[in-house]
Amino acid sequence: MSKHNRRTFLKTTGALTAAAIGSTAVPGIASASAATEKPAPMPTRNLGKTGYKVGIFSLGGQAALEHPHNEDIAVPIVERALDLGINYIDTSSIYGGPERWSEQYIGKVMKRRRNETFLATKTKERTRDDSWRMLEKSLQLLQTDHIDLWQLHDLGLMTDIDQIWAKGGAMEALLQARDQKIVKYLGITGHYRPECLIEAIHRHPFDCILMAVNAADPHHYSFGDQLLPLAVEKQMGIIGMKVPARGRLLASWTPPSIDAQKHSWEGMAIQTNRSGPLNMREAMYYTLSQPVSTVIIGCDTIAQLEENVHLAREFTPYNQKQLAELTARAEPVSKPALFFRFYDRA
DSSP: OOHHHHHHHTOOSOOOOHHHHOOOOOOOOOOTTOTTSOOOOOOEEEOGGGOOEEESEEEESOGGGGSTTOHHHHHHHHHHHHHTTOOEEEOOTTTTGGGTHHHHHHHHHHHHHGGGSEEEEEEOOOBHHHHHHHHHHHHHHHTOSOEEEEEEOOOOSHHHHHHHTSTTBHHHHHHHHHHTTSEEEEEEEEOSOHHHHHHHHHHSOOSEEEEEOOTTGGGSSOSTTTHHHHHHHTTOEEEEEOSSTTTTTBTTOOOOOHHHHHTSGGGSSOOOSSOOSBOHHHHHHHHHTSSOSEEEEOOSSHHHHHHHHHHHHTOOOOOHHHHHHHHHHHGGGHHHHTGGGTSOOO
């Protein structure tokens, strides 16, 4: 597709200013005894050097939002998230399979409420032309003319870096889309191993990074050792994901059968028959006590969403002793909780 046709298809009114959609909430804790008292606002943090004030809990585009034919459940979750003051929504061109259900559901809400949130999506493609096609479809499904953050999805191997930065690689699409004001900020995402993400940061001054950060992280291929400090040094917006490890860190998680796990991508390398040691408050507060801007968590129900928002509103940081204790408790389930670092990517 020619650049002229892309501009015609992707015409935009210009980049949003962060001030227009930002939150000015300050940290606070609601009074549990005052039923009529207004709930505490969502604490906010800087999204790196973007200038955007992001709530510390954000909505992820998986869980209910990636299931097919799930509009009656998924769309109300997105609506309720905005009602509760969540001002960052993350999705991807691969969430929900070829039909891209996640972008579809979010788009049904964005059609009416686009100015209420910072919207992030991703391209898994590694070439310029394929990434452009992904972006065009994302805009169509999300029912918007601009994306706040467009990210390179799931950087895991150095071959990803070689393809993305080659002539005709995906990096060309990201830079062109930003220059044409179709997207405002550029980012990278990953959960496999830290080296590839470190190399990407050295190659380009990305605005944001979406990375796996949970209580099991220090035990295997840690992102906290070098990657997280580098992102802080570069003043990137840091979005934490895999916070409860798709439930594997939680005592409330009921493991599927070993056979069922073997047939899911999450269990291809690591199966387990035991629940985790943490509750959701501990899992979330561990990650929020790191130097992250926000955490994204996918939700299956409105009740689950509301509980996560409640936890975020009550957040107070853990000290180093508490963090070390949670890390130690996570060790026995650390491999299943980091399943995404052990499957074969060859």
